Structures are given as structure tokens and as C-alpha cells.
Amino acid sequence: MSSSTGTIFRVTTFGESHGAALGAVVDGVPAGLKIDMAFLQQHMNRRRPGTSKFVSPRKEPDKLEILSGVDSQCVTLGTPLTLIVRNTDVHSEDYASLRNTYRPGHADFTYHKKYGVAPQPGGGRSSGRETLARVAAGTIARLILGEQVKIFSYCTAISGVVAKVTDIPFAEMHPLRFADPALAAKAEQAVLAANKEGNSVGGIIELLICGVPAGLGEPVFEKLDAALAGAVMSIGAVKGIEFGAGFRFPEMTGQQANDQMSPDGFESNNAGGIIGGISTGQNIIMRLAVKPTPSIAVPQKSITFDGKAATVTTTGRHDPCVAPRVAIVAEAMAAIVLADALLCQKTRIL
Numbered sequence: 001m002s003s004s005t006g007t008i009f010r011v012t013t014f015g016e017s018h019g020a021a022l023g024a025v026v027d028g029v030p031a032g033l034k035i036d037m038a039f040l041q042q043h044m045n046r047r048r049p050g051t052s053k054f055v056s057p058r059k060e061p062d063k064l065e066i067l068s069g070v071d072s073q074c075v076t077l078g079t080p081l082t083l084i085v086r087n088t089d090v091h092s093e094d095y096a097s098l099r100n101t102y103r104p105g106h107a108d109f110t111y112h113k114k115y116g117v118a119p120q121p122g123g124g125r126s127s128g129r130e131t132l133a134r135v136a137a138g139t140i141a142r143l144i145l146g147e148q149v150k151i152f153s154y155c156t157a158i159s160g161v162v163a164k165v166t167d168i169p170f171a172e173m174h175p176l177r178f179a180d181p182a183l184a185a186k187a188e189q190a191v192l193a194a195n196k197e198g199n200s201v202g203g204i205i206e207l208l209i210c211g212v213p214a215g216l217g218e219p220v221f222e223k224l225d226a227a228l229a230g231a232v233m234s235i236g237a238v239k240g241i242e243f244g245a246g247f248r249f250p251e252m253t254g255q256q257a258n259d260q261m262s263p264d265g266f267e268s269n270n271a272g273g274i275i276g277g278i279s280t281g282q283n284i285i286m287r288l289a290v291k292p293t294p295s296i297a298v299p300q301k302s303i304t305f306d307g308k309a310a311t312v313t314t315t316g317r318h319d320p321c322v323a324p325r326v327a328i329v330a331e332a333m334a335a336i337v338l339a340d341a342l343l344c345q346k347t348r349i350l
Helices: 037-047 092-098 108-115 121-126 128-145 168-173 184-196 224-233 246-251 323-346
Strands: 010-015 021-027 064-068 081-086 150-158 203-210 238-243 284-290 300-303 309-312
Touching: 010 128, 021 128, 037 064, 037 128, 037 323, 081 128, 108 121, 121 128, 128 323, 150 168, 150 184, 150 323, 203 323, 224 238, 224 284, 224 323, 238 246, 284 323
Parallel strands: none
Antiparallel strands: 010 021, 021 081, 064 081, 150 203, 203 284, 238 284, 300 309
């Protein structure tokens, strides 16, 4: 089904942006796993709106609840976990003027054609708010992966401002998750300038995943890089991806591109930690292209549901640059894929 992913560690998300709640059902979690609710809430807060002038001002606590699958000590039972976050700050009236008109860049048109049902306020399932359920499930996946696997995300470009250095601790504290302290103010100015005009900007996210053991993934149709690519491409704002050297490979020779080996290990990591669809034990390095937020207060051409010309100006509460929050979602999706791959690998070797 389109709302489910995974083989053993299986995640199904539910809920709409302006509905009563959103959440996830997570199946395949081993029994006996201690769930640290503070740890879960910490990661929910990293994605939460209303935390700075660079994100949507929607005021949601995103308080996570577990409805099933744990005992009174919050230890897993081996049965499905039901994770839920209740919406508390819904403003459906912001979309009243767009009730019969498609918003450019949104999934209104395609959802309407697929399901024959009028688009929901705020996009419903296609809204970025759906991703909070992914973060909840992804944090459970982190607990399965254990402390040896570390997943970091940071923005290496925002609105054409390209980081020249990568300072991960700085990025974790910066509201745009920008990796270069020297250029962070310039990135901030670019986002604020676009927002002042009622516009938005995009960015590039890099994921660095450390501590993944060699041997995860499948050799043909379920390659680890294919699974990771599919997982992050399922995030609505992501429109491009590369691993390791990625789009620089066409500029290289085979000798330059190959990750040669010595008794001490690999001498480079152009493959980005995955060869033949299987993890090498090196760091997995991915980069994601994130489009500008489609909800903008600039007049745009569109059509009504019955095909008449219309002009659309989107009001409401939106991110002028969604890349910093997408980065947290991308971490979660990577964790979901890796936890599933780890559990699948455990079924292969005694």
C-alpha cells in the first residue's frame, strides 16, 4: 500500500494535516526493546514547526503518544506500536479561497485526478505535516540500530549559498542547519529576503551515516542505495539524490572512480559507502535536492477544478525554506531503511 514501507520493520503512516491526529503503526519491532520517550520527543522537537523565524509559525507541540505495543514500563511486546500526535493548531479557514482551485507545485491536481476527491485543506496526506509520523517511526528505528550507528544531516546549500566547510555541531544548533559558520548569515539573509517577498527557496541536504556494518542490503532489486533513495524520494520536497561522488562520476576515469583497497581498508569512498547494493562498512554519504516550498504569497497562474483560468496566492503558515526540516525527516527515513535491512540480514546468517 502507498502508506506502508518495509519488509520486517514495517511502517504505515496515517492522518491528515488538518485532521484530528497523525501517526504511524510500526510492526516488526523486537520484543524487549526499552523505549525512551524523552529520546523520541527530542527528535520530534527537531522537526517541529514554530521554532524559529525560518520555519512555519504553526504552533504545534507535536507531543508523541504510544497507544499500543508496550508494557507499563515502556518495553516493547513484539506487537505493533501505534504512535500518535494530535493536531492542536488547525487553521483550515486559511484555505477557504482555494477550495475549488489547484495550487501550483502542490499535489492538489494529481491527488484529485487519482482519487476523484477534492483536495483537503493544507494538502491532507500530501502536506509536509505527514512527515512527523515518519520521524516518530524513524526514532524507533534508531533504537533498533543502537548507538553504533550515527545519522547526521546538514544543509550544504541554501538559495545558491554553498557551504565551503562542514561543521556538523554548528549545523545541529543553527536554525537552517547550515554547515558553514562563515556563510550562515548569508544563507539566513537569502531566506529572509525571499520570505519578505512572499516567496521561498530550496536547498541541498547532506546525510552522513556512520557505523553501518558491511553486508546490509540486497544485490539486485532491493539494493541498499535503491531503498534509501526510494525512502528519501518519498518525501514530497525531495526531487534529486546522489550517493558519494554522484554526478561527478561522469568527469572521472575508472581508475579515479574506483575505491581501491589495501590491507588497511578502502582508500577512498567515492561509492558513498554502498557497492553492488550492499553496505561496505564505510560512511554512507547521500545528498538530496530540496525544492522551494510551493506555498508562496506570490500570484501564480492556475486553473479551477472545472478547468477555468485562475490566479492563486497561497496564504497561511508555511516554511520559506523547508530544507532544514526535511533534513530531520531524511534522517528518519534512512533509519527506517537501515533498521529493516539489519533485521533482514539477521535472518540470513546464523
